[in-house]
Amino acid sequence: xxxxxxxxxxxxxxxxxxxxxxxxxxxxxxxxxxxxxxxxxxxxxxxxxxxxxxxxxxxxxxxxxxxxxxxxxxxxxxxxxxxxxxxxxxxxxxxxxxxxxxxxxxxxxxxxxxxxxxxxxxxxxxxxxxxxxxxxxxxxxxxxxxxxxxxxxxxxxxxxxxxxxxxxxxxxxxxxxxxxxxxxxxxxxxxxxxxxxxxxxxxxxxxxxxxxxxx
Amino acid sequence: xxxxxxxxxxxxxxxxxxxxxxxxxxxxxxxxxxxxxxxxxxxxxxxxxxxxxxxxxxxxxxxxxxxxxxxxxxxxxxxxxxxxxxxxxxxxxxxxxxxxxxxxxxxxxxxxxxxxxxxxxxxxxxxxxxxxxxxxxxxxxxxxxxxxxxxxxxxxxxxxxxxxxxxxxxxxxxxxxxxxxxxxxxxxxxxxx
Numbered sequence: 001x002x003x004x005x006x007x008x009x010x011x012x013x014x015x016x017x018x019x020x021x022x023x024x025x026x027x028x029x030x031x032x033x034x035x036x037x038x039x040x041x042x043x044x045x046x047x048x049x050x051x052x053x054x055x056x057x058x059x060x061x062x063x064x065x066x067x068x069x070x071x072x073x074x075x076x077x078x079x080x081x082x083x084x085x086x087x088x089x090x091x092x093x094x095x096x097x098x099x100x101x102x103x104x105x106x107x108x109x110x111x112x113x114x115x116x117x118x119x120x121x122x123x124x125x126x127x128x129x130x131x132x133x134x135x136x137x138x139x140x141x142x143x144x145x146x147x148x149x150x151x152x153x154x155x156x157x158x159x160x161x162x163x164x165x166x167x168x169x170x171x172x173x174x175x176x177x178x179x180x181x182x183x184x185x186x187x188x189x190x191x192x193x194x195x196x197x198x199x200x201x202x203x204x205x206x207x208x209x210x211x212x213x214x215x
Numbered sequence: 216x217x218x219x220x221x222x223x224x225x226x227x228x229x230x231x232x233x234x235x236x237x238x239x240x241x242x243x244x245x246x247x248x249x250x251x252x253x254x255x256x257x258x259x260x261x262x263x264x265x266x267x268x269x270x271x272x273x274x275x276x277x278x279x280x281x282x283x284x285x286x287x288x289x290x291x292x293x294x295x296x297x298x299x300x301x302x303x304x305x306x307x308x309x310x311x312x313x314x315x316x317x318x319x320x321x322x323x324x325x326x327x328x329x330x331x332x333x334x335x336x337x338x339x340x341x342x343x344x345x346x347x348x349x350x351x352x353x354x355x356x357x358x359x360x361x362x363x364x365x366x367x368x369x370x371x372x373x374x375x376x377x378x379x380x381x382x383x384x385x386x387x388x389x390x391x392x393x394x395x396x397x398x399x400x401x402x403x404x405x406x407x408x
Contacts, residue, residue, distance in 0.1 A: 033402075033406075034402040034403065037398075038291075038398050038399060038402065040288045041288055041290070041291020041398060042292075042295060043288075044285070044288035045288045045289065045291045045292020045296075046295070047292075048288060048289055048292055049293070058320070058321055059313070059317045061309075061313050062309055062313070066308075070306055074299065153281070153285055156288075157278065159281075160284060161277050164277060
């Protein structure tokens with residue numbers, strides 16, 4: 001059900017003129033993609049520094065909450081660029097993205113990373129002023145930092161897998177993968193082919209047509 | 216004479232290097248070296264286990280690409296941290312040398328990760344990238360950027376005594392531009408390849 005809805009939405013997006021324009025222009029698509037990747041240095045670069053500080057591995061001389069507060073702005077500039085270019089990339093290839101297993105994993109991991117960031121900030125607020133001059137952050141913040149580093153690394157890995165066609169809809173007949181990737185038509189085709197009832201109905205329709213054409 | 220040499224050491228070295236490059240360029244040295252490098256690229260892709268794994272195992276290749284990107288994020292992040300401080304745009308309350316030393320430590324990890332993963336990635340497509348001008352543009356920018364940071368920027372910032380504010384600004388902006396070029400040309404290899 002959700003797969004059909006997503007695919008319908010993606011097909012509607014993909015049929016728009018601007019989507020096709022963005023995709024067909026060699027420079028337009030590649031510039032957006034390059035910007036998306038290069039913005040990693042600003043968004044994840046700043047995030048890594050904040051996480052490493054929580055673990056006491058960089059700038060231990062500086063109060064961690066102050067460092068997090070200062071680097072928040074460049075980090076968000078980076079993430080804003082990533083979100084805008086990411087939406088544009090999706091807009092250029094809505095159907096391929098919707099039916100990509102890697103893209104789906106990436107979105108789930110992004111939600112997990114966002115949830116982790118939310119709890120991380122709550123812990124940061126709670127512990128404010130209590131540990132500023134210590135080398136390492138309290139345990140919940142350290143765990144949050146390790147989780148953040150792992151989740152974002154996986155997000156990058158999944159993103160990097162998207163252009164590969166290993167599990168594209170036409171490359172597999174595994175039902176679980178087809179369902180997980182949202183390959184609606186391929187699943188329908190599999191069911192039609194495997195259901196004897198459908199098969200006999202199709203034959204019946206064909207014979208009716210044939211006899212009709214004879215008359 | 217010695218005094219003059221001591222106080223203008225850096226200027227003299229940089230001028231000598233530029234002059235050397237000019238002379239080698241006039242002697243068509245670059246074309247000769249370029250032609251001689253092809254066997255190395257061929258060997259890397261066809262005769263090493265690096266080339267074998269990189270050409271035959273797509274999933275490992277994708278994983279190393281992700282490691283390359285993560286190293287790039289770390290490298291870019293630390294460069295940005297350093298240069299934002301030098302330009303007085305962020306972390307204004309922290310002493311410059313503390314920020315520079317901390318960022319430089321992780322910059323080296325980022326650079327090492329990017330270079331090691333990059334050699335593997337290049338091994339998989341060595342015979343292709345050899346003919347791409349953008350690949351060589353990236354290699355030159357990478358070489359220039361690394362030499363600039365390791366032998367010029369960091370020694371300059373470590374040197375006792377005050378440097379001119381404008382020199383520091385020029386150095387910070389140069390470093391941002393060089394590393395942006397490295398990353399951008401690197402991404403372009405994937406598009407033209």
